[in-house]
Amino acid sequence: MFLAMNRFKVKQGSEADFETVWRERDSHLNTVSGFVAFNLLRGPAKEDHTLYASHTIWRSREDFENWTRSEAFRAAHRNAGGNKPLYVGHPEVELFDSVIALDNQQAA
Template sequence: MSQRHEVTFRRRAGCGVAIQEAESKVGRAVGAFLHEGELSMFIAMNRFQVIRGEEETFETVWKSRESHLGEVPGFVAFHLLRGPEAEDHTLFASHTVWRSKADFEAWTTSEAFRKAHAGAGGHKPLYLGPPKFEGFEVIQTVTAASAG
């Protein structure tokens, strides 16, 4: 059974090398995961409607926080995504790839989760309403190596 995992990065001037390195690291992580014979992955996403004008602050909060994800069994990769702009907000999503739904659920009750979210809500309002969680079980993954 083949699997599908597609990652698209928005390229910015001057960031080409860093983005290529990130694409390479994600590809190796997913590839190594697939070569281990694992057939299921889980993707956890939180969507944020960030108030216009607060995008840089929101990004800084995420980039400067300690995620503690590296110490959690089953963690594969994390991405902070910036999406389209609307009149009153810019859409962002946190996108975390897990070996399984059970690994994700175990993380949500772990000490690492508590530490990673200890400062949540301690900043001035940056987004409209609460984040919207979406969880997905991966059905198919296609990598550059398997797309042949």
């Protein structure tokens, strides 16, 4: 398993607009081989921003890298630059390889 995460510092008062952008965008993820899951997470609020994290889970790093070179990736990110006014700073990308994995299927 491989996890790709982006952290966003969203300006106070822009949270609803940011969530709408994500809710309404066509990510094209369901068309990509190796895609497992996506989540948008809201974190703590600070004086000037609220922290959000988007993360996708992939079968492998190779599947994720193939996604980043795909037409689906370009289509999903085509309008991303227009959202800059919602952010404090730039999104931070973090990539993780699975070392240990547990799930509920193992408890049965």
